[in-house]
Amino acid sequence: MKKVENIVFLSLVLDLFAFTIPLPLFPRIIEWYTVRESSDPRNLLPRTLGFVAWLRSLFYEPPSNPQRWDVVLLGGLMGSIFSLLQFLVSPRIGSLSDKYGRRRVLLITMVGNILSALMWLKSTTFATFMFSRIIGGLSEGNVQIATAILSDVTTPSQRSRALAQVGIAFAICFCIGPPIGAYFASRPLPASLHTMGVELNIYAVPAAVTIVLLVIETVFLLLFLPETRGLCLNIPRKPITDRSFPSPKERLSQRTSEKRLKLLEGLRRFHFFFLSVFSGMEFTLPFLTFDLFDWSNSQNGALIGSIGILSALLQGGYVRRATAKVGEGRMAKRGIFTCAIGLILLSLVPRFVTTSPATAIRLLQGAAVCLAFTSATVVSSLTSYASLQCDESIDEDTGKPTGHPQLAKGTALGLFRSSGQLGRAIGPLLACVSYWTCGPSATYAISAAAMMALSLSMTSLPAKPRMGLAA
Numbered sequence: 001m002k003k004v005e006n007i008v009f010l011s012l013v014l015d016l017f018a019f020t021i022p023l024p025l026f027p028r029i030i031e032w033y034t035v036r037e038s039s040d041p042r043n044l045l046p047r048t049l050g051f052v053a054w055l056r057s058l059f060y061e062p063p064s065n066p067q068r069w070d071v072v073l074l075g076g077l078m079g080s081i082f083s084l085l086q087f088l089v090s091p092r093i094g095s096l097s098d099k100y101g102r103r104r105v106l107l108i109t110m111v112g113n114i115l116s117a118l119m120w121l122k123s124t125t126f127a128t129f130m131f132s133r134i135i136g137g138l139s140e141g142n143v144q145i146a147t148a149i150l151s152d153v154t155t156p157s158q159r160s161r162a163l164a165q166v167g168i169a170f171a172i173c174f175c176i177g178p179p180i181g182a183y184f185a186s187r188p189l190p191a192s193l194h195t196m197g198v199e200l201n202i203y204a205v206p207a208a209v210t211i212v213l214l215v216i217e218t219v220f221l222l223l224f225l226p227e228t229r230g231l232c233l234n235i236p237r238k239p240i241t242d243r244s245f246p247s248p249k250e251r252l253s254q255r256t257s258e259k260r261l262k263l264l265e266g267l268r269r270f271h272f273f274f275l276s277v278f279s280g281m282e283f284t285l286p287f288l289t290f291d292l293f294d295w296s297n298s299q300n301g302a303l304i305g306s307i308g309i310l311s312a313l314l315q316g317g318y319v320r321r322a323t324a325k326v327g328e329g330r331m332a333k334r335g336i337f338t339c340a341i342g343l344i345l346l347s348l349v350p351r352f353v354t355t356s357p358a359t360a361i362r363l364l365q366g367a368a369v370c371l372a373f374t375s376a377t378v379v380s381s382l383t384s385y386a387s388l389q390c391d392e393s394i395d396e397d398t399g400k401p402t403g404h405p406q407l408a409k410g411t412a413l414g415l416f417r418s419s420g421q422l423g424r425a426i427g428p429l430l431a432c433v434s435y436w437t438c439g440p441s442a443t444y445a446i447s448a449a450a451m452m453a454l455s456l457s458m459t460s461l462p463a464k465p466r467m468g469l470a471a
Helices: 002-020 023-037 044-057 066-100 102-122 126-139 142-152 156-185 191-195 204-224 248-252 257-293 297-326 328-352 357-387 409-438 440-457
Strands: none
Touching (some): 002 102, 002 204, 066 102, 066 257, 102 126, 142 156, 142 409, 156 297, 257 409, 257 440, 297 357, 328 357, 328 440, 357 409, 409 440
């Protein structure tokens, strides 16, 4: 099934390139709409910015240029709305893939993604642009279905190594996608469109690139991706003497479905809590570098890009090999503990920025290394752990999973992803409130304590889960 793994990886790269292209453009898109719509206070954007300004003023009053802060915060809110929609729709997409097949549901979601990009291309009002983002939030299903496909075509002992490809694709595309979006944003529209009277979004060129990538991905999946639900029947089983599988005696004492469901519920809580804190740090990190070092967007991009590159190298060179030895649970704990160290380093940066700027920069660089290790380990390890709780048994006639419906791969992994997306929706908002009211040192110190608490709460989690095997 290595061929299927390669197909999934290439489709993820195309999908995540398309997803990351508009990310750096949100503030400039909002500024463009502000110029177009500010004259009429009844439009959606002036009313939205007014609400954001009121909300921000409750916690923070910047010394200068408050409009810039409001635009950045609105960009973050747009990301939170996307994550909230993913929280709502991910369980449904997962259950539909269990019922109708991964390939069919994935192709349907791709149609929604293309429609979202087409609306962005044509959106000349903020309301239309937001509608395109809503369609995208309700349609995006590639990551979770890719996770289910990789779980379909791998044995439990191969699972964490295969799922690391999802994290590698994320790291690569979040490094390269935003710069590509910024480059194409500077490309002018063809003059012929203006002469024809066609009105498009100011960033129609990156929107068109996104459409091309999504269409290529859809055709690629249509031609090459087989249906994988039930394919685990065709994967050779290792002999029972292989220690990556339970012995007959261990099989007799395996947890019941109820206990596995309870463990999945605990994993969802860990996932939610971790991403709530981690995504808050991600969102406020540019605030820190702007406030303390007056960094430009390109300098912030270089910092985030270096974290992504190091994360990809760690996943490809270390995590994929080491997880089989130390276990998914232990690898996730290591990542969370390392994140706590990184947050402690961030909390110390403001204390040295005036007295020893070189020390402050080194602390920031040390934190970036810690956060890269966290990005490489935690989510992929927890996802692999969750997939190993799912039922591996398949009905030979229908190809559908047997056993408890919430232990089917699509459903269980959809619920797992949903919990993380809720954390991504809430975390940046809470972090902004804390950053503006308590300051960066207190915010990152509190976040570090939260990560330490999460790491301690995971001590009862077995290092190597082996629960979802078919009898």
